[in-house]
Amino acid sequence: MKEWETETPVIIAGGRDCFIRDIRGRWYLDGVSSLWVNIFGHTKEEIDEAIKAQIEKISHSTLLGLSNIPAIRLAEKLIGLTNSGYGENQAAGGAGQDRALSRVFYSDNGSTAVEVALKMAFQYWQHLGEQNRTAFLSLNHAYHGDTLGAVSVGGIEIFHKAFGPLLFRTFKAPAPYCYRCELKKTYPDCGLACAEQMGEILRAHHREIAAVIIEPLVQAAGGMIVSPPGYLGRVRALCRECNVLCIADEVATGFGRTGRMFACQHEDAKPDILCLSKGITGGYMPLAATLATEEIYRAFLGDFRELKTFFHGHSYTGNPLACAAALACLEIFEKEDTIRSLGPKIALIENWLREMADLPHVGNVRNKGLMAGLELVRDKTTKEAYPWEEKMGWKVAHQARDNGVIIRPLGNVIVIMPPLSISIDNLRQLLRVLRHAIISAVS
Secondary structure, eight states: OTTGGGSOOOOEEEEEBTEEEETTSOEEEETTHHHHTOSSOBTOHHHHHHHHHHHTTOSOOOOSSOOOHHHHHHHHHHHHHHTSSOOGGGTTTTSSGGGSEEEEEEESSHHHHHHHHHHHHHHHHHHTTOTTOOEEEEETTOOOOSSHHHHHTOOOHHHHGGGGGGOOOEEEEOOOOGGGOGGGGTOSOHHHHHHHHHHHHHHHHTTTEEEEEEOSSEETTTTSEEOOTTHHHHHHHHHHHTTOEEEEEOTTTTTTTTSSSSGGGGGTOOOSEEEEOGGGGTTSSOOEEEEEEHHHHHTTOOOGGGOOSOOOOOTTTTOHHHHHHHHHHHHHHHHTTHHHHTHHHHHHHHHHHHHHTTSTTEEEEEEETTEEEEEEEEETTTTEEOOGGGOHHHHHHHHHHHTTEEOOOBTTEEEEOOOTTOOHHHHHHHHHHHHHHHHHHHO
């Protein structure tokens, strides 16, 4: 903050399509999708009109003891979407309708979606009489939000270390960060080695663990760490083998970011609990949803005197305006056939990454769909990182901003996360500016 206060702030006053405009009238390409939430660009007519139409009916009504039409319609839509796109063996979660994602709990952002999932998983086992299941298993380099439960299952030291005394107990498994994987010295397959390490922890402690929580395929805030093929499916199989719940945090990866509607669909890895937020409303309004299987839901059913209710709620749970925006967003996916249109854009990014990989200070490039990271290093041979205080990522970001592109790095990792609707021409411009910014910053 001390350094930020000395800079001239960029204050945004407007936006259109994939661009945002500051108070001085300068336009920027929104290369960070307004922190990974904007999918279809700014002032998207269909979402604008859906919100206006809902305002004329009602803007908010509590979901505590009541419901509302947009929340019901959205829940139905989400259940259909999250249960499709899997292979035959996964069509109902691998074990009939009890394993299908069939219940939706609304909250307001990614962190709270995760808090809901953690509390739900814990209480589920309590209702089944397994009181010893009080811990969770998560990955190194994980990020699940900034509330304390989410921080407890996080694994990024710079974000989470300060809050250590406030956190509950978790087991940590190695992340499949193949570029810097220490296990590769012993095992040729980083993904398999990391999964087997997780398996050892689960087999030893499964009676203490309520759930494994994972960001499927891409650990976004950890540095766009992309897991190798097969890793996610193996983690899901381990959870079943050890009778531990699987929580998929698709806050960042959901809604088309990886080239499928949901990342879990790539490896038929349907979870027991699914966390959604960010792109759910197209970047218009705060909304989150935590979906659970029928089996989990039934564990909370009982007579009033038993107090088996899931005691969790938010004032704005199921907000009609946010749900109306989300419904409009999902209708755009269908109308514009968004997922099918991503192929040429993904190919353009992957070709660019291959070219960038040859630059002397680019240590590693990685992507899944339109989620990409480019890791800068001081020494390509030794993989020596730039010291944090050199702010190399931010030097690139400032160079890009001077040339009309807004990005936000993660340390030395340059993050590429454009809106799904970005045109090929605008994507090329984004990549041209980033190449120039990277070469200028490291030279």
